[in-house]
Structure formats: C-alpha cells, structure tokens
Amino acid sequence: MNFLPDPLHPAIVHFPIALAMVAFLFEVISRHRRLAGLAPAGGVLVGLAALGALAAYVTGRLAADEAVVPPDAAGILDTHEDLGIAVMVGLVMLALVRLALARGGRSSGVAAWLYIGAFAVVVALVVRTGHLGGQMVFRHGVGTAPVERLLSQQPSPTTPSGG
Numbered sequence: 001m002n003f004l005p006d007p008l009h010p011a012i013v014h015f016p017i018a019l020a021m022v023a024f025l026f027e028v029i030s031r032h033r034r035l036a037g038l039a040p041a042g043g044v045l046v047g048l049a050a051l052g053a054l055a056a057y058v059t060g061r062l063a064a065d066e067a068v069v070p071p072d073a074a075g076i077l078d079t080h081e082d083l084g085i086a087v088m089v090g091l092v093m094l095a096l097v098r099l100a101l102a103r104g105g106r107s108s109g110v111a112a113w114l115y116i117g118a119f120a121v122v123v124a125l126v127v128r129t130g131h132l133g134g135q136m137v138f139r140h141g142v143g144t145a146p147v148e149r150l151l152s153q154q155p156s157p158t159t160p161s162g163g
Contacts, residue, residue, distance in 0.1 A: 007059070007062075007063045007066070007067075007143060008059045008063070009056065009059040009060045009062070009063040010063075010137070010143070012052070012055050012056050012059045013056045013059070013060070013133065015048075015049075015052040015055075016049050016050075016052030016053040016055075016056050016087075016091065017126055017130050019045050019048050019049035019052055020046070020049040020087075020091060020122065020123055020126050021123060021126070022045055023042055023045035023046040023048075023049050023119075024119050024120070024123045026038050026039075026041050026042035026045055027039075027042040027046070027098075027115075027116060027119060028116060030042050031108070031112075031116070039102075040102075042098075043098050043099070043102055046091065046094055046095050046098050046119075047095045047099075049091050049095075050088075050091040050092045050094070050095040053087055053088040053092070054088060054092070056084065056088070057084060057085065057088045060081065060084055063143065064077065067142055067143045068142070069136075069142050070140050070141065070142070072140060073135075073136050073139075073140035073142050076135055076140070077136060077142065080129060080132040080133055080136060083125055083128055083132065086125055087122060087125050087126050090118075090121070090122035090125060091122060093118075094115070094118065094119055094122060097118075098115065101115060
C-alpha cells in the first residue's frame with residue numbers, strides 16, 4: 001500500500017514555497033522591536049524551507065526524468081529547473097547565514113539587512129519558479145495523463161512514414 005502521491009514533486013514543492021514566504025515575513029516583522037520574539041521562528045522556518053527545497057529538487061529531478069513534455073514546454077522546463085536549483089542553493093545559503101547571524105548575536109545591523117535583501121531576491125525566485133511550474137502543468141499539461149496519452153499516440157519525428 002503506497003501512501004505517497006505519484007508524482008511526488010507537486011505535493012512536496014508547496015512546502016518550501018510557503019515556508020520561504022512565511023519565513024521571510026517573520027524575518028522582516030521580527031526586525032520591529034516589539035516583535036523581536038518572532039526571530040527564532042523565522043530562523044526555524046528558513047531552515048525548514050531549505051530542507052523542503054532540497055526535497056523539491058530531488059523529487060523534481062525524478063519527475064523530469066519520467067515526465068512527458070510537449071515540445072513547446074521544453075524551454076519552460078529548462079528555466080524552471082535552473083531557477084529551482086538557484087532557489088535550493090539560495091535557501092540553503094540563507095539558512096547557513098541565518099545560523100551564523102544568530103550565533104554571532106547579530107540580529108540587527110548591516111549584515112542582518114543584507115540577509116533580508118538576499119532573502120527578498122530568493123523569494124522573488126521562488127515566485128517565478130512556482131509560476132513556471134504552474135504554466136507547465138496548467139497551460140501545457142506536463143505530467144498530466146491526457147497529455148501523456150496524446151503524445152504517446154503521436155509518431156516520433158524520427159519514425160519513417162509510409163514507405
């Protein structure tokens with residue numbers, strides 16, 4: 001009995017998307033003196049987002065290897081994959097920087113604001129990557145049964161026709 005969804009990538013990927021956005025929100029609002037108590041939660045959330053991004057990358061690689069991709073979606077898939085790698089690396093780096101800032105007791109100052117700026121860039125990449133993933137599924141049908149059936153019925157371009 002398999003309780004995991006197949007494909008797993010669409011189920012996994014929503015965690016790092018949501019966690020990254022909520023972590024960013026916590027990191028920004030915890031800069032306010034009255035809300036500084038939220039800072040540890042921001043650190044935990046960015047760590048979880050990084051772990052989720054690693055899982056999303058692994059499941060994305062597996063899904064890309066098995067997915068039937070219409071020709072007009074191939075470029076979108078390549079960009080989605082490249083951005084997904086950038087997001088994964090960015091979130092892991094942010095988690096490490098966040099840990100270093102917390103250990104060094106530097107929750108404010110220039111380094112903390114540079115961290116927030118870098119986090120904003122990574123969140124923008126998360127949004128763009130997610131948008132491209134949605135385009136692949138909802139506009140081009142990547143990974144959906146109807147597209148897989150349609151493309152499997154068409155002769156391949158290398159198949160000789162007729163005689």
